[in-house]
């Protein structure tokens with residue numbers, strides 16, 4: 107039985123931390139591809155530095171030569187805030203009731219999982235892979251930690267045994283890169299090279315995104 111894996115984010119801009127994790131997920135979960143799902147209007151955060159269309163263009167440039175990475179632009183085609191429960195419901199309707207569906211989040215995003223729209227529906231629709239990122243540990247008394255404790259598995263193979271409902275805490279090596287750090291760097295006139303793909307940086311400069319100077323040094 108195949109398994110569908112989605113990795114959602116604002117990707118403002120996409121960076122090598124995201125891309126490396128997506129490749130690592132293919133290996134660890136044993137899937138041929140992972141779908142990156144850029145959000146249209148991110149819930150629970152302020153305005154983005156680049157528009158949804160610009161973030162999509164950067165993502166397309168980033169994965170152009172990588173067959174195992176796909177873009178699922180369904181959130182960009184929906185008006186309003188991009189709620190993950192809506193995305194998973196749409197995907198579940200397309201995949202049918204039996205195919206395992208997996209959603210990937212970093213610990214920073216999972217820490218506030220109980221503030222997501224219809225969060226308690228999400229484990230009914232998908233498995234959750236939580237990837238450890240540097241930062242504060244989960245509040246042991248909070249709902250996300252409870253969900254993890256109740257549904258935790260450590261073997262990725264378990265995800266193939268049911269369509270939804272399990273939480274896999276994945277200890278993958280992560281690159282210490284954040285989109286915030288990249289936006290700050292660019293705004294200060296410093297180079298983000300080797301943190302993001304060269305094609306993404308060239309496009310950021312071409313469009314003058316995040317305060318980049320189009321004529322500046324590569």
Ligand SMILES: Nc1ncnc2c1ncn2[C@@H]1O[C@H](COP(=O)(O)OP(=O)(O)OP(=O)(O)O)[C@@H](O)[C@H]1O
Pocket residue numbers: 114115116117118122123124127210211212213214215237239280281282283284285286287
């Ligand atoms: N370096 C990284 N390695 C692995 N996962 C990451 C990394 N950076 C972000 N993620 C995860 O990718 C998803 C999307 O992240 P997002 O687009 O918000 O990137 P970000 O770098 O955290 O951005 P920002 O700094 O703007 O918050 C989240 O689940 C987040 O935890």
Ligand SMILES: O=C(O)c1ccc[n+]([C@@H]2O[C@H](COP(=O)([O-])O)[C@@H](O)[C@H]2O)c1
Pocket residue numbers: 113114115116117143145148149150151188189190191211215221222223
């Ligand atoms: O559905 C929600 O209420 C919700 C609230 C916060 C974040 N999310 C999703 O979590 C993913 C990571 O979010 P972010 O802000 O770290 O890019 C992204 O796909 C968001 O759409 C979803």
